[in-house]
Amino acid sequence: MHIPDGFLSTNTWLASWAISVGGIGYSIKKTAGVLKDRMVPLMGVMSAFVFAAQMINFPVMGGTSGHLLGGVLAAVLLGPYAGALTLACVLIFQCLIFQDGGLTALGANVFNMAIAGTIGGYGIYSLIAEDRANEKRVLAGTAVAAWFSVVMASILCALELAISGTAPLGIVLPAMAGIHALIGIGEAIITVSIITVILKTRPDLIYRPQGTVTVSLSNRDSLSSLRQGLS
Amino acid sequence: MEHGFLDQYSNVGSFMNRLDPRIKVVSLLAFIVCVVSTDTAAFAAFALYGFILAVLTVLSRIPIGYILKRMLVAAPFILMTALFIPFLQGKTVVHAFALGPVTLTVTREGLLIFWNVLAKASLSLLCAILMTATTGFPELLKALEKLSCPQVVIMVLSFMYRYIFLVQDEFMKMQQAKESRSVGGPQWLHVRALAGMAGMLFIRSYERAESVYLAMCSRGFSGRIQTFHHFQVTMKDAAFLLTIFVSLIGVRFLSAIHG
Structure with missing residues (x-):
């Protein structure tokens, strides 16, 4: 879903760059306010983690495979803004090192996956999992949000291609959304797992918005809970 | 574990290696913006862009095979647009073929759109590969910082660059352990094991970030990273930038007159 250079019209890529710069700037402000000077090391290591987690491949159909997007995973663990920032850094890294996604298209890619996919996905997640102490709701919210984040990003990608005149909307939209509805299932299964x-092991690491009651670490012996989590 | 994907050709002593990274970043931006905004039908302009890149490829001393392999990342998107060609509506029909009950027509407009993305995506990709593969990532980041990218993003990226090897090593070790323990069965049955690995990877990464932060604090970290900048624009850099700009403006201007 990483759009290369040349697929977007000038207006589209300029507009998406402007939106993404604004969105990431806002996320930086929000994250820096909470994390202060620990923001840089945490975001750096977490970006490396999301990058490594994206190595998880799952078969889709006909020999094609999708890999984890990780947007909702990052948002559930780090919160919407730090999650969006993490994803944006992964996308910039992929663009600069692998040319996976073009430079002019970077704005659109960041918007689709880091802003809409992550912050939007977090919105869906927190609607369902309003009570973070309820494990079932947290997992259900994660599943729905993970599926939506992938499908939403693919729909936005299709719309951008259609607006640019690269592909007819009537075909690119169902094609992209259809394939990503399947990839989204894989994303949901892996994220929930x-x-x-x-x-089970470190419930304190699940992000909770400030002001809500933090549930204390479960008093189970951490080693046995670790074993449970991995069995 | 091997990580050959980074900085493989960033220090082979070619002309492109020795250029100031800032010059490379600015040239890359100028090139891509010019290519992307060129009129689709200006075939001569695209040939000239290709010529500029051919010269740069020779100067970079990167093997062609490596470049071609790297260019495959855009292939899925290019193929996808190729699939849409028969469905596009256009006036001038080039070719029509019957596919059961439906007739698919290949139009001039459809082919032009395909050519548009094919040419622009490959030229931009080639230029990006040449400029970034000949620059070490830390230098690239320093150049971006000098060109006033937000410092937070640069700092996060430089941390990411440092920890990506560690985190990936950890993941590959776990994967090796998993593979040596689990035999056979379809891949999707391994989802739980994979999830356990990813979960552990997250917890370990998080704890690593905490200890890195504490180590930084004890060394006097105050939220800003200070680095030395030893970039200096030489005559060679200036000449390179001038040549690129003049040729880009020339090509872009000529294509505009023709179009």
């Missing part, structure tokens, strides 16, 4: 493991 990862969150399940973390809920």
